[in-house]
Amino acid sequence: MKNLKPENKSLLQEFKNHIANRLPFLKESRILIACSGGLDSIVLTELCDLLKLDFGIAHCNFGLRGDESDEDEKFVKSIAESVGALFLKTHFETEKYAKDHQLSIQMAARELRYNWFKDLAIEFQYDYVLTAHHSDDNLETFLINLSRGTGLEGLTGIPEVNEIFVRPLLPFSREEILNFANKQKLKWREDSSNKSTKYLRNKIRHDVIPELKGITPQFLNNFNTTLEYLQQSSQFIKSQLFRLKKDLFEPSEIDIVKISITKLREYGNPRICLYFLLKDYGFKAWNDVEQIVTAQSGKQVFSETHRLVKDREYLLLSPIVEEISDRNYKIPEEESMIMIPSGTLKFKEVAEIGPTDFKTIFVDKEKLKYPLIVRKWKEGDYFYPLGMTGKKKLSKFFKDEKLSLLAKERVWLLCSGKEIIWIINYRADNRFKITPQTKQILKITIT
Structure with missing residues (x-):
């Protein structure tokens, strides 16, 4: 890592202020930086080093790009040595894992690395794991979820803090990060697969977002403002959901929740109420869920873990249990x-x-x-x-x-x-x- 260039003091100061105002716990914590060797994670490592945070570096070799993956690993190891940080690495058989678990390569890689980070945090007693997601990543995730018809939760962006995972670069754009790296004369690795548009995220990154930014130069700033409003709306809905459950969920037999249809109708939009009441129980067939309100007694709708049954003037929610009707x-x-x-x-x-x-x-x-x-x-x-x-x-x-x-x-x-x-x-x-x-x-x- 290099000494700080005078022209980069503004970004460092903004990062420092962000840590002080939103993430002060990081200053007194042992943290692990997830470093791929790419631009974003290298800048995150540089900023944490300049702030003299206590950190180690973890690198995943997914074995998907042959020698290129191995060179990434060597590069990240050299970065860790230059800043005097503990270097932790692992190799994954990503393609095999994806096939065995019927996942896409991207989802398999995500699952593998996050599980490994959690294990490292326990084994080496790290308080938090830092990833280098930034504002453009947030926009990409928003557009992906929007294209898939997700609910409000999918439109509130990447959480800044989620359990042990912290993303301190979320307020900063890719352009700001790139400018900082160039002025600081940092070196990083380019992942050749990021250029391919066969992945939805890359297609949005290379084809869609540049068009949006070209139409409205302040698009990213406007998006961040909208995202803040959506997050506030989500928090308000969550606070109201507690009151909704208190009003509609009635105690019943062990592990069964009764939902009064009469009270449900009083809210004026049963479909919306049922969505917020039941989404955490794995239900997705919302047309079926809505129709069960007016169906005959005995009608059932299933998620992977729960079932909803119409019983006269109630909906009964319960976990799915093993069928044991013929056991004596x-x-x-x-x-x-x-x-x-x-x-x-x-x-x-x-x-x-x-x-x-x-x-x-x-x-x-x-x-x-x-x-x-x-x-x-x-x-x-x-x-x-x-x-x-x-x-x-x-x-x-x-x-x-x-x-x-x-x-x-x-x-x-x-x-x-x-x-x-x-x-x-x-x-x-x-x-x-x-x-x-x-x-x-x-x-x-x-x-």
Whole structure:
């Protein structure tokens, strides 16, 4: 690295002010600079060196350009040596990783390097990882996301701070960075693949952005102003989303969220509300999500991790769980505890009846036929509700109890032969109740 040229004091001062005003924590932190050897990361390294920040340098060799990639590595190593920084490197089989994980080369490289940076931060106790994204990168990302029809989050730009990753060059343009490098007589490596327009980002960089800047010389400044407004709007929406969830999300059974359709309609635009409520749960088929509001009960929409079910005047949101409807559990007489999907069943002989609730029942052990069986309920099942005369179909019992569709799916039965002892977590059967003739009392609990 060189001594600072007088004409470059303004950019350095702006960078210094930006660190002091927006990123003061970097001055007291151990930081790792992600350095490819290109213009942007070399300038970032120079600026951090001039500010005497405590940093190391990390370089990824993706093995995509043969000798050129190896020369990049040697160059970055020489830069690290010149500033006295720890040099960390790695080699990736990027093409193989992309093929194995069905990713584009660019996405594979991104995933590989960010995972590696996180590992380095832990291993070498770095507080933050700095990348050299700048204002033009922000514009490129905005246009890419705009072309893909992304939501507001995709139009708010690259985050300046995201977990351990910090991008201190975001306020500066590529032109400012290039001018600084030339006046400082810095050397850097040119990635030949950046010239190819077969990648969308490069096509936007070389063909689209120059046209936009040619039409309006202040285009980048105007874009940054717009981006700031969008970020402020996003923050406001996030603050309102908390209130929206508080109003519309109702507590229900374990891991099920109920959304009142009546309240949802009061907001005037269910589609927009559902987008903000459900986007973090992986939903993307927004036409289907909107239509479920007026669909018949039982209609479902799935994301990769969750499902949304229409149940009368509610939408039920829950994680997708493994299908286990045909699984049975046999419990021999000597067993005192067994784990089932809804919890742990415990069996204990006691001398007298204690308090009962929906998690605890007492039965006459002599009336049981072993092995006991735990199974899911099925259509046609019936039982004799404790405290009532006569039998009742489980489907009618669930309706009377106002169980949701998802709650019914999670119901397990404890059975003696073909007879139901207990609708676990709900109601015991009258046929196994304690009577004056009972000699052995069995306490059964679910936790």
